[in-house]
Amino acid sequence: MPKDRPDTPQDAVSAPIERARGLSNPHYTDPATYAAETRSVLASGWSGLGVASDVPDPGDAVPVDFLGQPLLMLRDNDGAVRVFQNVCRHRGMILVEAPRKIEGAIRCPYHSWCYAKDGRLVATPHVGGPGQNAHDAIDRATLGLWEVRSHIWRDVVFVNLSGEAAPFEEAHADLIARWAEFDKPLFHGGPESRFSLELETNWKLAVENYCESYHLPWVHPGLNVYSRLEDHYNIEAPGLYSGQGTLVYRQLRGDDGGVFPDFDGLSDKWDTAAEYVALWPNVLLGVHRDHAFAIVIEPHGMTRSVERIHLYYPTPDTDPALRAKNAAQWKTVFEEDIFVVEGMQRGRSSGAFDGGRFSPAMDGPVHLFHQWVAGRLAADDAH
Amino acid sequence: MTRTEIDTALQSAHAAGDRAGLSRLYALAADAVALPAETAFLLTQAYVFALDAGLPEATALKGRLQEMGAER
Numbered sequence: 001m002p003k004d005r006p007d008t009p010q011d012a013v014s015a016p017i018e019r020a021r022g023l024s025n026p027h028y029t030d031p032a033t034y035a036a037e038t039r040s041v042l043a044s045g046w047s048g049l050g051v052a053s054d055v056p057d058p059g060d061a062v063p064v065d066f067l068g069q070p071l072l073m074l075r076d077n078d079g080a081v082r083v084f085q086n087v088c089r090h091r092g093m094i095l096v097e098a099p100r101k102i103e104g105a106i107r108c109p110y111h112s113w114c115y116a117k118d119g120r121l122v123a124t125p126h127v128g129g130p131g132q133n134a135h136d137a138i139d140r141a142t143l144g145l146w147e148v149r150s151h152i153w154r155d156v157v158f159v160n161l162s163g164e165a166a167p168f169e170e171a172h173a174d175l176i177a178r179w180a181e182f183d184k185p186l187f188h189g190g191p192e193s194r195f196s197l198e199l200e201t202n203w204k205l206a207v208e209n210y211c212e213s214y215h216l217p218w219v220h221p222g223l224n225v226y227s228r229l230e231d232h233y234n235i236e237a238p239g240l241y242s243g244q245g246t247l248v249y250r251q252l253r254g255d256d257g258g259v260f261p262d263f264d265g266l267s268d269k270w271d272t273a274a275e276y277v278a279l280w281p282n283v284l285l286g287v288h289r290d291h292a293f294a295i296v297i298e299p300h301g302m303t304r305s306v307e308r309i310h311l312y313y314p315t316p317d318t319d320p321a322l323r324a325k326n327a328a329q330w331k332t333v334f335e336e337d338i339f340v341v342e343g344m345q346r347g348r349s350s351g352a353f354d355g356g357r358f359s360p361a362m363d364g365p366v367h368l369f370h371q372w373v374a375g376r377l378a379a380d381d382a383h
Numbered sequence: 384m385t386r387t388e389i390d391t392a393l394q395s396a397h398a399a400g401d402r403a404g405l406s407r408l409y410a411l412a413a414d415a416v417a418l419p420a421e422t423a424f425l426l427t428q429a430y431v432f433a434l435d436a437g438l439p440e441a442t443a444l445k446g447r448l449q450e451m452g453a454e455r
Contacts, residue, residue, distance in 0.1 A: 103435075103436055104433070104434050104435050104436050104437030104438065104441070105437075107431065112431050112435075114431060114434050122434065123430070123434055125427045125428070125430075125431050126427060130420065130424045131420050131421070131422075131423030131424035131426075131453050132453055133427055133448060133453055133454045133455075134453075134454060134455045
C-alpha cells in the first residue's frame, strides 16, 4: 500500500508531487543547513555572480562578497571578464575595496605587491630588502591571483567556486538549446534598466516564487489583465531549471505607440510567447521578442538576499522613455513579490509547518527545484 | 627641486593619492641621492606608482632597476 505520508523530510521532497512535501524549515532557518547548502548547492555548480555589463570597459573592477568570499570581477585589457579571489598572495589583504577603474596594475594597498589585470604577479617591491625587488624564495610565476572559474552567458557572469562542475556549455546545454533563437547580442538598457531589491528572505524562496505562475492572479493582478493563468505553462527540466511560459505576451507601447525592435530571426511562436526560467541555483532569466532580463540573487546570509535586476534590448539605440517605462513596469512586478517571499520566510519559523503540500497541477517547477536542492545535499552527504 | 622640496611635495602627493606625481617625485628623489641602495629604493617606489597608474614610464623605470640588479 503506498505511503500517504513520507517518513523523512528527504523522502517527503523526493516523493511524487501528489504526495510530496516541500523542503523542511531547517532549509530556511538552520545555520548548519544554510552552510551545507552554500557548499553543496551554491558553490559546487554554476552560480550567478553579477553581469558583464557591471564592468563594461577594460580595467573596470567590481569587488563582490559572494557566499562569504571576497571576489573581484574585472575586465582585462583584452576585454575578457575574469573573476579572482580579491586577496593578495602575500598577507591576504583585500586588494580592491570599491568599484573602480584599474588603470595599470592591481596594487595591494598594504605592501604594494602588484598584479596585472590577467592576475599575474608583476612586482614585489622590497621583497628582498629595501630596493631589492626579487628574492629566490618568491617565485612570481606561482603567486598570481587565484582565478575563479567563470563563464558568461546572456551577460550573466557565472562562477563555479568548487572548480569541479562540468563545463557550463555542457551543464546547461538544455537551456542553451531551448533558447538558441535568443542567442543574439544583448544591449544593457543603461542605468535605468538596472535596479536592486533587498529581501529579508532566504534566496531559495525568491527562486521558488519566480518559477511558478500559480501566484500571478493574486499577487500581480495588473499582469493578469492580459495574461490569464490558463495562458501560462510550466517549464520543467528536472535537475537543471524550471519556470513558466506565457502564450499571450503583448509588447509594451510608448505614448506614441512605438515598440521596441524584435531580436532578429525569431520564429512566429515568439510573437506572443515569453518564457521565465530559474536557472538553478540563483539566476532568474526572462526572454521576450523585444527584450530580456536577468536577475542575479545574491545570498547574504540565511535570511537576507539581494536581487540585482538588469534589462536588455536587441539594439543599443532603443527609445529611452520606453526603456524607462518598461523598467518601471518590471520593478512594480518584482516589488509585488516582496511581501510573499518575506512572508514565506517568516512562516518557516512556525514549528507546525511541515514543508507544505504542492498543487500537482501548478507547483511542478517549485517541486523540481526542491528535489534538486535535496538531491545536491544528499549527494554530498553520501561522499 | 631640493630634496626638502621633493619630500614636501611627496607628502602632498601621498595625501592626494596622486600616483603620477608620486612616480615622478620618487624618480626625482632617486636622481638626487648618491648611494645605490637608496637610489634603488626610491626608483622602486617610482616604478610601483607608475605601474599602479598605468604610466608608460614604468617600462624605463623597470629597466633601470634591472640594470642595478634590483629587479628581475
